[in-house]
Structure formats: structure tokens, C-alpha cells
Amino acid sequence: MSQAALVILAAGKSTRFKSRTSKVLHPIAGRPMLLHLLASAAALTPARAVIVVSPGMDGLDEVAAQSPFPVRLVVQEEPRGTADAVLAAKGALEDHDGDLLILYGDAPLIEAASMRALLEARVGEPKPACVVLGVGLEDGVGYGRLICDAQGRLDRIVEYLDAGAEERRTALCNAGPMAIDARFLFGLLDEVGSDNAKGEFYLTDVVGLARRRGLTCGVVEGRPEEALGVNSRAELARAEAVLQERLRAKAMAGGATLIDPWSVYFSFDTVIGQDVTIGPQVIFGSGVVVGDGATIRAFSHIEGAEIAEGASVGPFARLRPGTVVGANARIGNFVEVKNATIEAGAKANHLAYIGDARVGRGANIGAGTITCNYDGVRKSRTEIGAGAFIGSNTALVAPVTVGEGAIVGAGSVITEDVPADALAVERSEQRSAPEGATRFRQRRAREAGEPGKRSKKG
Ligand code: UD1
Numbered sequence: 001m002s003q004a005a006l007v008i009l010a011a012g013k014s015t016r017f018k019s020r021t022s023k024v025l026h027p028i029a030g031r032p033m034l035l036h037l038l039a040s041a042a043a044l045t046p047a048r049a050v051i052v053v054s055p056g057m058d059g060l061d062e063v064a065a066q067s068p069f070p071v072r073l074v075v076q077e078e079p080r081g082t083a084d085a086v087l088a089a090k091g092a093l094e095d096h097d098g099d100l101l102i103l104y105g106d107a108p109l110i111e112a113a114s115m116r117a118l119l120e121a122r123v124g125e126p127k128p129a130c131v132v133l134g135v136g137l138e139d140g141v142g143y144g145r146l147i148c149d150a151q152g153r154l155d156r157i158v159e160y161l162d163a164g165a166e167e168r169r170t171a172l173c174n175a176g177p178m179a180i181d182a183r184f185l186f187g188l189l190d191e192v193g194s195d196n197a198k199g200e201f202y203l204t205d206v207v208g209l210a211r212r213r214g215l216t217c218g219v220v221e222g223r224p225e226e227a228l229g230v231n232s233r234a235e236l237a238r239a240e241a242v243l244q245e246r247l248r249a250k251a252m253a254g255g256a257t258l259i260d261p262w263s264v265y266f267s268f269d270t271v272i273g274q275d276v277t278i279g280p281q282v283i284f285g286s287g288v289v290v291g292d293g294a295t296i297r298a299f300s301h302i303e304g305a306e307i308a309e310g311a312s313v314g315p316f317a318r319l320r321p322g323t324v325v326g327a328n329a330r331i332g333n334f335v336e337v338k339n340a341t342i343e344a345g346a347k348a349n350h351l352a353y354i355g356d357a358r359v360g361r362g363a364n365i366g367a368g369t370i371t372c373n374y375d376g377v378r379k380s381r382t383e384i385g386a387g388a389f390i391g392s393n394t395a396l397v398a399p400v401t402v403g404e405g406a407i408v409g410a411g412s413v414i415t416e417d418v419p420a421d422a423l424a425v426e427r428s429e430q431r432s433a434p435e436g437a438t439r440f441r442q443r444r445a446r447e448a449g450e451p452g453k454r455s456k457k458g
């Protein structure tokens with residue numbers, strides 16, 4: 001198969017989506033739709049790639065920079081329909097000798113296998129002039145219908161708004177993607193008109209035009225959920241659901257146990273090892289890697305974190321970007337960690353904030369420990385040596401270092417470095433008055449009974 005050029009249509013009005021940001025830049029599983037498509041298309045190593053965008057569309061440079069292969073952006077001046085959008089790419093593709101694979105930016109779930117199948121169908125005998133991706137949908141409201149002739153060959157595509165009741169009963173719907181020879185397509189596009197319900201130039205008219213020239217057109221059937229077009233926020237939520245299903249299935253296929261898979265949310269890039277157990281209601285933001293045998297307990301929120309093998313996180317833990325949890329380390333409930341390394345075997349089991357810090361091997365962080373990393377202007381670091389013990393409710397005022405094997409007494413506010421193996425305590429002295437409590441209660445009782453003085457209850 002010679003290398004095809006890729007065209008992604010990402011201009012247009014997004015009327016039903018109601019957003020200041022183009023719908024194709026909205027994320028699903030933490031990544032803009034457009035980048036999902038580009039990532040899938042990367043498997044085809046396209047000869048070149050063009051994205052058709054609207055004038056003044058923000059956020060595209062970032063997408064282009066993250067594309068797995070170089071992309072060129074071309075502007076469609078006005079949203080006059082999908083055929084007009086392809087025409088906008090003509091200048092960038094005219095000299096391309098071979099096929100175009102045209103994708104719609106708002107159909108981000110199309111899989112590489114379907115893209116490849118479309119291009120492969122183009123080399124069949126007799127060679128179809130164009131091949132489209134069809135899906136069987138029970139209730140394909142909004143989707144174009146693939147109308148076949150008596151021999152079952154694709155004859156034309158009728159857009160939903162233009163279709164009659166009989167045509168709408170056709171279950172075979174147009175998913176959007178199309179494979180077609182570049183030069184042939186640009187020859188046909190001039191003949192596409194806009195005398196239809198939307199008053200737009202439809203790319204889908206190309207099928208009927210090719211047939212009128214006596215050529216055949218083909219259909220490759222895809223899976224219904226990959227065809228999902230995102231035209232509204234409700235469809236965005238459905239696309240998210242489909243993608244989450246795929247990501248959960250992938251984690252489980254890789255040997256992870258998900259106790260309640262439907263309540264776990266992954267990011268497109270989450271990496272989960274083998275024999276990892278993930279409890280209910282766990283949410284992964286982007287940039288998380290979980291090593292083999294780690295346990296992530298319920299209700300944890302994790303992003304930008306590396307969790308090594310055998311570590312335990314949660315329940316109710318929050319790991320923010322820059323967190324590294326070493327092998328067999330433990331992060332317990334209501335512990336927040338940010339930009340900090342918790343080395344192997346270290347523990348912060350309850351109610352703590354560890355930010356801009358290193359917690360050495362096997363160190364123990366008591367309940368309620370806070371690294372005071374921010375003074376309102378600057379962020380500073382806390383270093384805790386291997387095997388150190390930080391007593392409960394300690395405030396470590398950064399920049400500060402607690403040496404290896406040191407002990408910090410509970411309730412201390414540590415502002416100066418603690419040498420290795422030292423015992424540091426910073427709190428006022430405790431006084432206990434013998435029988436003081438008894439005397440206190442007696443005094444209160446006398447006050448309550450005194451005539452002339454009203455007790456609170458009286
Ligand atoms: C389109 C198809 C329909 C198919 C459906 C699948 C046409 C005429 N219809 O309908 O057969 O079932 O997708 O999801 O193609 N765009 C531009 N410029 C424009 C108009 C659109 O770049 O002037 C882009 C949009 O960003 C979008 C894609 O093309 O990503 C499809 O456009 P949209 O208006 O959403 O078409 P549908 O009505 O969904």
C-alpha cells in the first residue's frame with residue numbers, strides 16, 4: 001500500500017457544542033480529540049498530514065507540537081461544509097500522487113485498524129473510486145445514510161436532514177472517514193453543489209458523483225462505538241465513556257484487578273503494571289505510571305505521579321504532579337503529596353501534606369505532618385533523611401533538613417536543620433498541677449449554686 005496523505009477536517013461552526021473553544025480541542029480521557037485521531041493515524045505513517053481549521057482558532061499550535069508526525073494547518077475561511085473544507089486543503093495536497101484518507105476531527109474514536117481497512121479496500125478489484133466507513137446504528141440520528149443499489153453496492157450517501165423516512169430506516173450510517181485518490185477527488189469537488197437542507201457543500205456527495213461516472217464505491221464496516229461523532233456536550237460525555245471502557249479493558253488485560261471498573265477513570269496515557277489492584281472511585285490524571293504489584297485504594301486522585309512496585313496509596317490519597325512513591329512505600333488516607341519523592345519503604349500513613357520534599361528510605365511521617373513549603377512568595381524544599389521519624393503534627397518550615405535517623409518530637413515546629421540521629425523537640429514545657437482538675441470542677445460547681453449569680457441553664 002503506497003502511503004496515503006491524511007486530511008483532518010476540524011473547521012466549522014460547532015453550533016450544537018456551544019463553546020468558545022473548538023469542539024475538536026476538547027479533551028476526552030485528558031487529551032484533545034484531535035490528538036486522539038492523530039495518535040491513531042500515526043500507525044499508518046501518513047506521507048503528509050493536513051488539518052483544516054477555522055480562522056483564528058486558538059490552541060492549535062499546541063496540538064501540532066504534540067502530533068506524532070508533522071502536520072500542516074490550512075484555513076477554511078468560511079464553514080461552507082465538508083466538501084469545501086477539503087477544497088481548502090487542495091493547495092497543500094494537489095501534488096500528492098496517491099490516496100487521501102479524510103477524517104473528521106469530531107469523530108475521535110476511529111481506530112487505526114479501520115483507517116487501514118479503508119486504504120486496503122482501495123486496492124481491490126475492481127478498484128473502488130472511493131471507500132467509506134459504514135457502521136450499523138439502531139438510531140443514527142444526525143448520521144448520513146449509506147444507500148445501496150439492488151446489487152448491494154454503495155450508490156450514494158444521503159445526509160440525515162435530507163433523507164426521507166424510508167432512507168432514514170437504513171441502518172448503515174456514514175462514520176465519516178473516506179479513502180479516495182487525491183487528484184480524482186479534487187476533480188469531483190467542483191461539481192458538488194449546496195442545494196440541500198443545510199445549504200452546505202457535502203463531501204458525501206462525492207459518492208453519487210463517482211457513481212454517475214460509472215465508477216464503483218465501497219464500504220468498510222466499522223464498530224458502532226468508534227463512529228461516534230461529537231457534536232454536543234452529551235456526545236462528548238458518550239465519547240468519554242467509550243474511551244474509558246477501552247482504557248479499563250486495557251488495564252485489566254494487562255493483569256490489573258479493578259474492583260469496580262466502571263468507577264475508575266484513566267487518562268489516555270496511564271500506565272498500569274501487572275498485579276496492580278485498584279479500588280473503587282480512583283481517578284487518574286495524565287502522566288501516571290503504576291508499577292507491578294502496587295495497590296491504589298478507593299477514592300484516590302492521582303496525576304503526574306510515578307508509583308513503584310509494591311507501593312500502597314490511599315484510600316483518599318491525593319498525589320499531585322512530580323510525586324514519586326518508591327517501592328513498597330505507603331501513602332495513607334488524607335495525605336497529599338506534590339513534587340516530592342517518597343523513597344522506598346517510607347510511610348506517610350495519615351493526614352499529611354508533603355510538598356517540594358524528599359522523604360528518605362524507610363522514614364516515617366507521623367499523622368498531621370506538614371511541610372510548610374510556601375511563604376507566600378517562594379517555594380522551599382524539605383529534606384528528610386533515611387530512617388528519620390517525624391512525630392505527629394510536626395510543621396517542617398522549609399527550607400529545612402532532617403538528617404538520617406533523626407527523631408522529631410510530636411507537635412514540633414521545626415525551623416532549623418536537625419542533625420543525623422539527633423532528637424529534636426520544639427514545644428513549650430508541659431505542666432501538671434496535682435488535683436488541679438478536681439479543684440477546677442469544685443469551683444465551677446460552687447459558682448453554679450451561688451445565690452444571686454444566674455447559672456447559664458437557669
Ligand atoms: C458528517 C457527515 C455525515 C456523517 C457524520 C459522521 C457530511 C456532509 N456529513 O455529518 O454523513 O454521518 O459526519 O459523524 O460530511 N467541518 C469543517 N468545515 C465545515 C464543516 C465541517 O471542517 O465547513 C468539519 C467539522 O469540524 C467536523 C467534520 O467536518 O469535524 C464534520 O462536520 P459536521 O458538521 O459535524 O458534520 P455532520 O453533520 O456531523
Ligand code: CA
Binds near residue numbers: 106229231
Ligand atoms: Ca459531526
